[in-house]
Amino acid sequence: TGQRSPKMADETSGRSLLLAVFLLLLYILDVRICFCEENGNDEFEEYLLCRQCGLEIAKASDLNTRPSKAALRQRNDTIAGVDGILIQLFKNPQETWVEVITAETANVQKHGQPYRQDTWWPGFSWRISICPRCGFHLGWFYEPFSQNPNGEEQAFVGLILDNLLYQRYADNLLVVPKSYRS
Numbered sequence: 001t002g003q004r005s006p007k008m009a010d011e012t013s014g015r016s017l018l019l020a021v022f023l024l025l026l027y028i029l030d031v032r033i034c035f036c037e038e039n040g041n042d043e044f045e046e047y048l049l050c051r052q053c054g055l056e057i058a059k060a061s062d063l064n065t066r067p068s069k070a071a072l073r074q075r076n077d078t079i080a081g082v083d084g085i086l087i088q089l090f091k092n093p094q095e096t097w098v099e100v101i102t103a104e105t106a107n108v109q110k111h112g113q114p115y116r117q118d119t120w121w122p123g124f125s126w127r128i129s130i131c132p133r134c135g136f137h138l139g140w141f142y143e144p145f146s147q148n149p150n151g152e153e154q155a156f157v158g159l160i161l162d163n164l165l166y167q168r169y170a171d172n173l174l175v176v177p178k179s180y181r182s
Contacts, residue, residue, distance in 0.1 A: 045059055045060070045061065046059070046060040046080040046081050046082075046166070046167055046168065047059055047060065047080070047167040048060065048079075048080060048159070048164040048165070048166065048167070049164065049165045049166075049167055049170055050131040050133065050134065050136055050138065050163070050164070050165070051136070051162075051163050051164055051165045052131060052134050052136035052163075053131060053133050053134040053136065054165070054170060055107065055131055055132070055133040055134070056107060056167075057106050057107050057108065057131065057138060057159070057164060058103045058105070058106040058107065058157070058159060058164075060079065060080035060081055060082045061082070062103045062104045062105050062106065063079060063080075063082055063085050063101060063102070063103050064102055064103060064104050064156070065084070065085070065086040065102070066086070066102040066121070066156055067086060067088070068088055068090075068120045068121050069122075070090065070119075070120040070121070070122075071088035071089060071090060071120070072089045072090065072091060073088070073089040074086060074087070074088050074089070075087050079101065079161075079166075080166050080167070080168070081168075085101055086101070086102070087099050087100070087101055087161060088100050088101075088120075090120050092118070093118055098160050098161075098162070099160070099161040099162065100120075100139065100158045100159065100160060100161065101158075101159050101161055102156050102157065102158055102159070103156065103157045103159060104154075104156060104157075105156075105157065106129070106138075106139075106157040106159060107132060108129035108130065108131065108132065108138055108139070108141065108157060109129065109130050109131070109132040110127045110128075110129060110141045111127060111128040111129065111130050112127050112128055113127065114126065114127050114143060115127070116145065119142075120158070121142055121158075123144060123145055123153065124142040124143060124144055124145070124153075125142070125143055125144075125145060126140040126141065126142050126158075127140065127141045128140060128141075129141045129157060129158075129159075136163065137160070137163065138159055138160060138163050138164070139157060139158045139159040139160045139163070140157070140158045141155065141157055141158075142155060142156050142157070142158060143155040
């Protein structure tokens with residue numbers, strides 16, 4: 001009666017293995033938390049992603065407020081954890097309505113030559129900006145007509161809000177394996 005059956009021994013070793021894996025995961029998580037606290041990086045940098053392919057396009061900390069008198073409507077909102085981001089509604093010559101946010105810099109590829117006509121920011125020319133990975137239209141790159149020696153007027157990017165995805169949202173999406181699809 002003091003002997004274990006082979007089935008009980010397998011269950012005990014299975015539980016021991018599960019416990020070891022659990023403890024290893026806790027250790028890795030603890031090391032990660034300590035590393036982040038030591039480096040002053042307890043919060044990760046939030047990104048806006050290309051809605052088409054998921055490439056990181058802009059850091060939330062690079063978003064800025066650059067009002068335009070050509071905007072049909074303006075509102076402030078929290079985007080990717082940054083409060084007070086100016087969202088502006090524009091209508092282009094093709095009668096398309098877009099909500100635009102601005103950023104100091106973004107991971108976009110400039111497409112074509114700069115245009116001065118139909119600009120939403122007087123004094124700035126624009127070019128189409130596309131995702132460098134998939135070529136999806138993300139917005140426009142704005143640069144001053146002439147460089148000011150004081151550097152007051154700097155280039156910026158106008159990003160179409162509907163063509164971006166919040167990283168936290170994307171991280172929470174569930175991926176269903178093909179084997180479960182009907």
